[in-house]
Amino acid sequence: MIDIFKPETLDILLNTTTFSNGDELSFNLGVSSNMNRTGAHSGALDPSNGMFWSWQSGYINFKIEGISPSCLTRKNKFQFHIGGYQAPHNTLRRITFILNKQTTQLSINLDGFFEDTKLALENQIMVPGAKANELATKFLNTLTIIE
Amino acid sequence: MSKTIKFSLCSVLIILCSSFLVLKNKTLIFDYPEYWPKPHYDFSKLSMSENEFQLGRQLFYDPILSKDQSISCASCHLQATGFTHVDHDLSHGIEGRIGRRNSMALMNLAWNTSFMWDGGVNHIELQALAPISSKNEMDSSLKEVVDKLNTSRKYKSLFYNSYQDSLVTGQKTLLALTQFIVMLNSYNSKYDKFIRNEDIDIFTQQEKNGLIIFKKNCASCHTEPLFTNNEFHNNGLKLDPYIKDYGRMQITNNPEDSLKFKVPTLRNIQFTPPYMHDGRFETLKAVITHYSSGISHSTTLSERLKNNLDLTHKEKVDLLVFLRTLTDTDFLFNNRFSYPYIN
Known part of the structure; x- marks a missing residue:
């Protein structure tokens, strides 16, 4: 589980023994549908981590929260809790990059997420569904590899 | 002589202690009648201790x-x-x-x-x-x-x-x-004992009649032996204008699920009033009256409730009497499930 405010969660050591140019880095953004259906899990998937909905079982794959003057909400807050594992709105995303260096920085540039999001109109998505699915795809725009 | 007694007392104590320890860590047995379906839950993460x-x-x-x-x-x-x-x-x-x-x-x-x-x-x-x-x-x-x-x-x-x-x-x-x-x-109600033939005379004629009426009119949703089919249905309850609870639709976002709620089990129903998702009926009599003459018709109403429950007064009483056979006092008063005074 990555928390932008906890620097220790931002370094990921992959214990692979070999590396050659052109290897792929592949990972899931979110929690698989199987893990969403099989009860209480431990570690990063422990429901006490606050990334689990209680009234409608399922993991929150990512949260983006903040303040913007465009939001005419209480304290100008916006909240995106994106999750949902059931078709057709499964928000899990598989991400793949081709690597040319052993040490790689995965950069998250949130501009990609906010670029064409009209915060004045859209500032609270906290349930699974079509909107969440759309934002899960939009989040992919934030990810790049810096080598 | 006294030494021997002491010694045997001692060994009795040791045996008692060890059996106590065994008891404390015993494995739980998940027991249920053999004619029931297999549980849906897989138990794999529980220690069953x-x-x-x-x-x-x-x-x-x-x-x-x-x-x-x-x-x-x-x-x-x-x-x-x-x-x-x-x-x-x-x-x-x-x-x-x-x-x-x-x-x-x-x-x-x-x-x-x-x-x-x-x-x-x-x-x-x-x-x-x-x-x-x-x-x-x-x-x-x-x-x-x-x-x-x-x-x-x-x-x-x-x-x-x-x-x-x-x-x-x-x-x-x-x-x-x-x-x-x-x-x-x-699973030890009077009904269960009747089904298992533990006591042939346990059911009165009235209770037998009630069971027949139940099977004909209620069991398609309140399916034996669990008395629920685990489905969601609109059972003709008018929307409460204050609570505005649309039930299943709030989870699925599907208008076809509007006003649908889980079919609850009827086991121990005698002791679980009030009834329905918003507790609007205080008695089983009021529930039976609802199915006989109180159904509110809307687009998602369960197919099975499109016709009123058509029962004579006597049949309604028989049905009510049958529902009381689902009371399981072994369960309601089982000490293992009660408030844990020890500790």
Whole structure:
């Protein structure tokens, strides 16, 4: 589980023994549908981590929260809790990059997420569904590899 | 001579002690009638140990789960009334807050395919999260509960006994609660004894008539032996304009699920009033009257309820009398499920 405010969660050591140019880095953004259906899990998937909905079982794959003057909400807050594992709105995303260096920085540039999001109109998505699915795809725009 | 007696006394004591230890760590047996379907729950994460069961029991009866230590699971789920509350139509939470729905009776949960009136919870191990987090119930969070339990010497030791590790986690807390609630099984009612031919004369003619009426009119949803088919149906209840509860649709966002609610079990129904998701009926008589003449017609009304329940007065009484045979006093007064005075 990555928390932008906890620097220790931002370094990921992959214990692979070999590396050659052109290897792929592949990972899931979110929690698989199987893990969403099989009860209480431990570690990063422990429901006490606050990334689990209680009234409608399922993991929150990512949260983006903040303040913007465009939001005419209480304290100008916006909240995106994106999750949902059931078709057709499964928000899990598989991400793949081709690597040319052993040490790689995965950069998250949130501009990609906010670029064409009209915060004045859209500032609270906290349930699974079509909107969440759309934002899960939009989040992919934030990810790049810096080598 | 006295030495021999002492010696044998000693060995008796040792034997007693060792059998006590064995008892304390005994494995639980999940028992149910052999003609029942297999449970839906897979049990793989539970230790099925007495220690985990007793830990779950402590948690179930402990208001430490709520934000201000005032409400426990048992506040709304009382054993003597089939593990639900009576007297209120809607559930009560901390600071006198009132919820939106009637609390559900807890029994035979390993056969449930989903939980809550709207089926929003997909797994028994996650059920407790809902009341713990709901603002109108315990208004806490699993993280807050885990933090509190981690400062309790009593719980550190109970968790150690169950998991050989005193660190309390969210997963272990949920599993311990599951180990307790999954054992709350009811299958020894008068009806069960009749079905098993344990006592041929146990059913009166009136109860037999009631069972025939039940099979013909009710069993397609309240299917034996669990008395629920685990489905969601609109059973013709008019929308309460204050609560505005559309049930299953709030989970699926599908208008076809509007006003649909979970079909509840009817076991121990005599002791679980009030009835329906909003507790609008106080008596079983009122429930039968609803199905006979009170159905509100809307687009999602269950196909099975398009025609009124057409029963004579005598037949209604027989049906009511049959429903009372679903009472299982072995379950309602089983000491193993009651408030844990010891500890």
